[in-house]
Amino acid sequence: MSLISLLGEVFGSAFEELGLDRSYGKVFPSQRPELGDFQCNGALAAAGQSARSLATAVVDRAREDERFGDVLPAGPGFVNIRLSDRFLAQWVAEMASDPRLGAPRADEVRHVVVDYGGPNVAKPMHVGHLRSTIIGDALARIFAHLGHRVTRDPHFGDWGTQMGMLIIGVQERLPGLPYFEEGRQGGYPSESPISLGELSELYPEVAAACASDPERARAARRATLELQEGRPGYRALWKQMVRVSMESQRADFARLGVEFDLWYGESTVADRVEKMIRRMEGSGRVSKSEGATVVEVAEPEDQASLPPLLLRKSDGAALYATTDLATIEMRVEDLGADVILYVVDARQADHFRGVFRAARLTGLAPFRVGLEHVGFGTMNGPDGRPFRTREGGVVRLGELIEMVTAAARVRLEENDLVVDYSSEEREAIAETVGLAALKFGDLATHRASNYVFDPERFVSFSGKTGPYLQYGVVRIRSLLARAAAENLAQAALIPPSRPAERDLMLTLTLMPEAISRSASERAPHHLAEYTYRVAVGFTRFYDQCHILSEPDPVQQGSWLTLARYTGEVLSMLLELLGIDVPERM
Numbered sequence: 001m002s003l004i005s006l007l008g009e010v011f012g013s014a015f016e017e018l019g020l021d022r023s024y025g026k027v028f029p030s031q032r033p034e035l036g037d038f039q040c041n042g043a044l045a046a047a048g049q050s051a052r053s054l055a056t057a058v059v060d061r062a063r064e065d066e067r068f069g070d071v072l073p074a075g076p077g078f079v080n081i082r083l084s085d086r087f088l089a090q091w092v093a094e095m096a097s098d099p100r101l102g103a104p105r106a107d108e109v110r111h112v113v114v115d116y117g118g119p120n121v122a123k124p125m126h127v128g129h130l131r132s133t134i135i136g137d138a139l140a141r142i143f144a145h146l147g148h149r150v151t152r153d154p155h156f157g158d159w160g161t162q163m164g165m166l167i168i169g170v171q172e173r174l175p176g177l178p179y180f181e182e183g184r185q186g187g188y189p190s191e192s193p194i195s196l197g198e199l200s201e202l203y204p205e206v207a208a209a210c211a212s213d214p215e216r217a218r219a220a221r222r223a224t225l226e227l228q229e230g231r232p233g234y235r236a237l238w239k240q241m242v243r244v245s246m247e248s249q250r251a252d253f254a255r256l257g258v259e260f261d262l263w264y265g266e267s268t269v270a271d272r273v274e275k276m277i278r279r280m281e282g283s284g285r286v287s288k289s290e291g292a293t294v295v296e297v298a299e300p301e302d303q304a305s306l307p308p309l310l311l312r313k314s315d316g317a318a319l320y321a322t323t324d325l326a327t328i329e330m331r332v333e334d335l336g337a338d339v340i341l342y343v344v345d346a347r348q349a350d351h352f353r354g355v356f357r358a359a360r361l362t363g364l365a366p367f368r369v370g371l372e373h374v375g376f377g378t379m380n381g382p383d384g385r386p387f388r389t390r391e392g393g394v395v396r397l398g399e400l401i402e403m404v405t406a407a408a409r410v411r412l413e414e415n416d417l418v419v420d421y422s423s424e425e426r427e428a429i430a431e432t433v434g435l436a437a438l439k440f441g442d443l444a445t446h447r448a449s450n451y452v453f454d455p456e457r458f459v460s461f462s463g464k465t466g467p468y469l470q471y472g473v474v475r476i477r478s479l480l481a482r483a484a485a486e487n488l489a490q491a492a493l494i495p496p497s498r499p500a501e502r503d504l505m506l507t508l509t510l511m512p513e514a515i516s517r518s519a520s521e522r523a524p525h526h527l528a529e530y531t532y533r534v535a536v537g538f539t540r541f542y543d544q545c546h547i548l549s550e551p552d553p554v555q556q557g558s559w560l561t562l563a564r565y566t567g568e569v570l571s572m573l574l575e576l577l578g579i580d581v582p583e584r585m
Contacts, residue, residue: 002104002512003091004028004038007081011040014061018054020046025058027081029510036070036080037506044077051077085495085502089558092505093493096565101572104512106146113331114140116343117154117253117260121245122166122199125252125397127387128345131376134442136343137258137578138524139374145576146519151335154253155327156265158242160320162203164224166241167234168216169206170194179233186232192240196248199241225317228270242267252397256435257578269326273318276326277311280362290314297357309354324355328371329364339370341522346375346448374522377450379442387453404434407455408467415461417585429582433459433467436579440466443528443577464532466579469570472535473581475542476567482548483560490564491557500544501559504537504566511569515576524577531573538566 001009004027012025024042031039043055055073062079063071067087072080083091095102116136119125125133136152144150170193171180177193178184194202210217227234246263253260277293280286285296291314298306311322331337342352352373359365381387387395409430412418418426437458444464445451461467483490496502514530517523547563550556574581 002102003509004513007038007040010062010065010067011042011058011079014058015042015046017061018057030080033503035074036072036082038081038083040079040081041077043073043079047077055079083506088502088505088509089493089495092508092562092565095508095511096493096561096568101565101569102508102511103145103572104516106148109147109149110338111149111151111336112140112143113151113153113335113337113340114143114343115153115155115341116140117258118157118344119154119245119249119252120157120162121241122162122196122203123245124196124200125249127379127395127397127400130397130400130438131379131442131447132343132345133253133256133258134439134578135374135376135447135524136341137256138443138527138576139341139343139519139522141576141578142515142519142524142527146515151262151337152260153262153264154249154260156242156246156249156263158238158245159228159266159270159318159323161220161224161317162207163227163238163241164220164222165206165210166199166203167223167227167237168219169202170237173202177237179237181233184233188233188236189240192244193237194241194244196244199245221313221315221317225315228317255401256397257580264327266320266323266327269323269330270318272326272330273322276329276364277322280311280325280358280364283362285358285361286311295358295362297354297361299357306354306357309358311358321351321355321358325359325364328355328359332365332369337369339372341372341374343374343376346377349373349375372522374447376447377445379453380450382452382454384452400438401431401434404438404455404459405431406434407459408434408437411459411461411467412585429585432580432582433470433585436466436470436574436581438466439577439579440464440469440528443524444532446525447523469531469535469574470579470581471585472538473567473570473574474583474585476538476563476570478584479542479547479563480560480567486548488548488560489553489557490560491554493561494554494558497555498541498544500537500540501562504534504541504562507533507537508566508569511573527573528577531570531577534566534570534573538563538570541566 007027008025011027012022015024016022024046025040026042027038027040029038030036043058044051047054052073055077058079059071059073062068067084068081069084070082074080114136116132117129118132119129140150140152174193178188210220223234227238277286280295287294287296289308292310293312294308295311297309309321310319312318328340331340356371359371360367365371378386412430412433418429437455441453441458442451458465459467461471496505510530514527518527545559547556547559550559571581
């Protein structure tokens, strides 16, 4: 149980003794710390004009509790709560002795499937994949830490119309390849005839040609259909294109420190599509429209009209929506998912609204299974538009990492850090710091908001940045190492003797709520903000409490224990955000 939960129980009982619902006893961190550590506003909600009297009655029942230093009614019906210093120290000591450091566990374990990353064949990872990857990875880590069973799946884009475009593009560039021989059933090359770099150059050319030339567009659609129907040569070429793309993208994800449990793509569910459509037809929601197969998803109570969902084109080809529905069916039936989170650009909201509605109405996803689109805004440049190269092109992920690594390298040198280290260690630290800057710069903003990518600000070792948090952990490790070298022992926590020490203890007690809120709202920025608060709290504590020169061994030992616990909490929280910390700086 967290401290706030315990306080809620105490004040809930006080309201219950007065004949009121326990829910009025909910407690929050105080909005005015000078008046108390926590506050309870239940009397105001429960009693209206007589709230002040009710608050006084609640206080009368709670103020004799030795865990409180003071409990006072205030204003029109608030209750201000200040913990006793002894109880605060005891509570933090219990958190520090917990193998989980006081982190919460889920009341009910669920199977959460997180769909994020979303790279496509023939496209090296670029800035457009970054937010999905960073936010999705943080959410997956948070849910796993809470004790949920988590399955991470990037949902590889390998089966849509872009595959038909690539097939005709390769055929036009290399027409003599055996993949294009009519009637051939095998004997295809074991190596890809085209590299990822060539594919990434080819795709935009073919896409532009298909947009301007109806005949090329028809050829791409035919190739897509023949691929989906199993034409051997097209399948063999497709497998090669998928392989070279996936090899590159696995390396990109690894560089970001991101791992997946599955490497499924749209093609994984291709064999389910026909059976699934027949199943959906039994719902009465599937119909024909100009030769195409659609799902009627509109309901009479809809505020805005929702058009039918296109399930199969008139030529019989499946679409993204089709494989998305088959993937939902697979995740429900084969994986046993309880919740499926789609960490995808907010601009895809209408698509997911239609897909989720179709899955519900046709019985593919029972209502016990949560389907959620976890949308996010864009990473913008200084001009307020989505971040691009100076030439207006898409920034590749590798280029972005090099950009923040270079900025981190400069900042490390400006701060006279890592000067005496080997060139290899300096470079490794620069990339670790750069990635922290990149990730925290993203996660510190609510996912639904756009933000400006500013590598110079993100790599700062002061302010709300990833490098500041990393340096905080490194500084604590250095402090503890110096203490050990001087044979200074950690000891039991004693009641705080300095304001900053007390503030740090209070901040540490709020860690369970920060983790739980990030999970419940699917919003890692709550955890990022809390991590920064802990780091700032430690800096103030460190400035007020001169640990290594403290003459009282009892006080010194208590401070060392508080420093050690704070460092462990910061390390855990940064790990949940997907941020590594170098051993030294």
